[in-house]
Amino acid sequence: MNDEILKEKEELKPSISFIEQFIIEDLKAGKNEGKIITRFPPEPNGYLHIGHAKAICLDFGMAQKHGGKCNLRFDDTNPVKEDVEYIDSIKEDIHWLGFDWEDREYYASDYFGNLYNFAIELIQKGLAYVDDQPADLISSQKGTPSQPGIESPFRDRMADLNIELFGRMNKGEFEEGSHVLRAKVDMNSPNMHMRDPIIYRIIKSPHHRTGSKWNVYPMYDFAHGQSDYFEGVTHSLCTLEFEVHRPLYDWFIDHLKTDDYRPRQIEFNRLNLTYTMMSKRKLLELVQEGKVSGWDDPRMPTLCGLRRRGYTPESIKRFVDLIGYTKVEAINDVSLLEHAIREDLNIRSPRVFGVLNPLKVIITNYEEGKVENVELINNPEDEKMGKRLVPFCREVYIEQDDFLEIPLHKFFRLAPGMEVRLKGAYIIKCEGFKKNESTGAVEEVYCTYDPDTRSGGNISEKKVKGTLHWVSARHAVDAEVRLYDRLFNHEDPAGSKCDDYRTLLNPDSLKVLTGCKVEPSLGSAKPLDKFQFQRLGYFCVDYDSKPAKLVFNRTVQLKDTWAKLNK
RNA sequence: UGUCCCGUGGUGUAAUUGGCAACACGUCUGAUUCUGGAUCAGAAGAGUUCAGGUUCGAGACCUGACGGGACAACCA
Numbered sequence: 001m002n003d004e005i006l007k008e009k010e011e012l013k014p015s016i017s018f019i020e021q022f023i024i025e026d027l028k029a030g031k032n033e034g035k036i037i038t039r040f041p042p043e044p045n046g047y048l049h050i051g052h053a054k055a056i057c058l059d060f061g062m063a064q065k066h067g068g069k070c071n072l073r074f075d076d077t078n079p080v081k082e083d084v085e086y087i088d089s090i091k092e093d094i095h096w097l098g099f100d101w102e103d104r105e106y107y108a109s110d111y112f113g114n115l116y117n118f119a120i121e122l123i124q125k126g127l128a129y130v131d132d133q134p135a136d137l138i139s140s141q142k143g144t145p146s147q148p149g150i151e152s153p154f155r156d157r158m159a160d161l162n163i164e165l166f167g168r169m170n171k172g173e174f175e176e177g178s179h180v181l182r183a184k185v186d187m188n189s190p191n192m193h194m195r196d197p198i199i200y201r202i203i204k205s206p207h208h209r210t211g212s213k214w215n216v217y218p219m220y221d222f223a224h225g226q227s228d229y230f231e232g233v234t235h236s237l238c239t240l241e242f243e244v245h246r247p248l249y250d251w252f253i254d255h256l257k258t259d260d261y262r263p264r265q266i267e268f269n270r271l272n273l274t275y276t277m278m279s280k281r282k283l284l285e286l287v288q289e290g291k292v293s294g295w296d297d298p299r300m301p302t303l304c305g306l307r308r309r310g311y312t313p314e315s316i317k318r319f320v321d322l323i324g325y326t327k328v329e330a331i332n333d334v335s336l337l338e339h340a341i342r343e344d345l346n347i348r349s350p351r352v353f354g355v356l357n358p359l360k361v362i363i364t365n366y367e368e369g370k371v372e373n374v375e376l377i378n379n380p381e382d383e384k385m386g387k388r389l390v391p392f393c394r395e396v397y398i399e400q401d402d403f404l405e406i407p408l409h410k411f412f413r414l415a416p417g418m419e420v421r422l423k424g425a426y427i428i429k430c431e432g433f434k435k436n437e438s439t440g441a442v443e444e445v446y447c448t449y450d451p452d453t454r455s456g457g458n459i460s461e462k463k464v465k466g467t468l469h470w471v472s473a474r475h476a477v478d479a480e481v482r483l484y485d486r487l488f489n490h491e492d493p494a495g496s497k498c499d500d501y502r503t504l505l506n507p508d509s510l511k512v513l514t515g516c517k518v519e520p521s522l523g524s525a526k527p528l529d530k531f532q533f534q535r536l537g538y539f540c541v542d543y544d545s546k547p548a549k550l551v552f553n554r555t556v557q558l559k560d561t562w563a564k565l566n567k
Numbered sequence: 568u569g570u571c572c573c574g575u576g577g578u579g580u581a582a583u584u585g586g587c588a589a590c591a592c593g594u595c596u597g598a599u600u601c602u603g604g605a606u607c608a609g610a611a612g613a614g615u616u617c618a619g620g621u622u623c624g625a626g627a628c629c630u631g632a633c634g635g636g637a638c639a640a641c642c643a
Contacts, residue, residue: 045642135641138641143639146568146639147639177641192639200641242637243572269573280643326579329635329636380602421601465603466603534602558603563603
């Protein structure tokens with residue numbers, strides 16, 4: 001019996017990723033004195049997206065869970081592409097997710113001196129040389145994945161000359177592109193990265209941290225693995241495409257290490273989401289071409305975009321948890337992300353009334369000028385969130401979708417002769433409506449109410465099938481509501497064979513509604529405040545919102561079985 | 568034509584390291600509900616790419632095919 005309970009508990013335990021299994025094995029084996037140090041190494045050349053969140057959760061999460069530390073290290077080896085603007089946003093986004101690197105904010109540029117000395121050392125050992133050939137020649141000599149490369153004529157230059165030339169490169173005596181430093185590895189390797197990779201190039205633009213101190217900068221491959229080594233990183237977690245770089249990193253570390261410590265690199269699959277893409281380059285293009293309003297456009301998969309859309313850090317972490325880490329290149333369904341945010345917001349967000357497409361209802365037998373404050377529960381999932389009063393009077397707005405001249409099968413809302421409850425108030429019956437002769441649009445609906453049916457009272461036993469949200473016409477606050485849909489119509493825009501992903505953009509990804517009516521309690525809502533507009537979805541106050549002019553972003557719709565029925 | 572990685576319901580992941588495939592999302596029923604939400608109960612859906620082999624026994628191991636991905640930036 002006990003065994004059964006134990007077994008059940010075992011099954012409830014979330015499974016451990018292959019990466020964590022490796023980590024646990026290493027820890028148990030006493031490697032690195034049983035310590036774990038990881039790092040998150042972004043390049044400051046763009047904003048973080050949800051794919052980075054997956055890496056952040058792993059890097060910080062593993063360290064946290066196993067009593068270690070995670071460093072933040074900016075991989076800033078290319079001054080022409082990088083900018084401090086990005087550094088600030090990256091730090092903000094990591095903190096927003098709930099992770100902290102304390103005082104361990106490092107930069108690859110911190111190690112330029114060490115790296116330079118290491119390069120000299122390699123030259124002295126005859127393991128690196130200055131190549132005077134132009135880029136296109138070097139690249140053609142590299143061969144192809146199926147054909148071996150050709151050795152450079154400068155490959156066997158004397159060490160002294162190499163040192164002299166490398167020194168002059170760094171002094172700025174040569175033009176960009178005229179010389180590079182290459183590691184002497186193996187031009188016949190089946191692994192392209194081992195074919196005498198370029199490890200230093202001349203760049204004369206100033207660096208955001210080191211200014212104009214250097215005229216040569218290490219390539220990523222020459223900086224990344226060594227930076228991990230300098231920091232004492234034990235587990236270097238990265239995405240699948242770096243698998244083929246690993247032998248090169250190992251080659252460098254072999255020539256650098258003084259004992260048996262070396263970082264262990266483990267690769268996992270990157271995060272892909274349906275109907276969007278993660279390429280920083282393409283996201284930048286969308287921003288620059290004005291296809292979206294900025295990096296934080298709520299349709300963007302960036303963390304700042306998701307934040308503005310109304311996503312919570314918890315929901316993102318939960319999502320990352322659900323998709324897991326494997327070695328299979330996968331594409332994740334957005335509906336899982338949407339599930340994660342609904343699940344989170346269902347518990348924490350207060351319910352309110354907001355009418356997106358207002359239709360006026362006049363309750364003909366309700367006293368003119370009378371106002372009743374009806375009591376509504378803020379969140380049925382959490383009693384502690386209390387109740388609020390909402391004004392009710394003779395004229396209210398309901399959703400246009402909630403009225404039909406001729407009811408459809410299984411339509412439980414308002415139509416001539418039908419009864420519905422106005423949530424928290426009374427049951428009303430539709431007696432008639434006014435139609436605009438020329439447009440055919442319904443302009444007003446006339447109803448009567450049953451005074452015995454007020455919510456909370458128990459005079460009437462009357463039951464109705466439908467319950468509508470509403471806003472008192474006299475007390476309503478105007479709002480703008482931005483409805484978002486998927487950015488692309490194609491499930492996998494990055495993977496499609498289409499030559500221009502721009503043609504795959506969803507033209508209806510943004511719909512702006514004005515003249516929406518929301519309940520008066522929302523008048524004081526502040527940017528990033530989150531609500532459930534009852535029966536509609538979750539909404540978040542936008543940065544553009546002002547007390548006089550409210551703006552809401554729709555985070556995600558509520559599940560809508562009626563809409564599904566009508567498909 | 569090369570090297571490396573990978574191949575489990577529609578999607579994403581599991582399977583205590585060899586013991587007759589589990590979970591989540593999605594889909595579909597039904598119950599319930601003053602949110603057509605949430606909740607609850609249930610259903611359908613893979614025999615693990617294929618073919619051999621090892622074994623009493625294979626999704627796990629071996630071999631080979633097939634399929635997918637990565638790699639040829641003075642990017643990271």
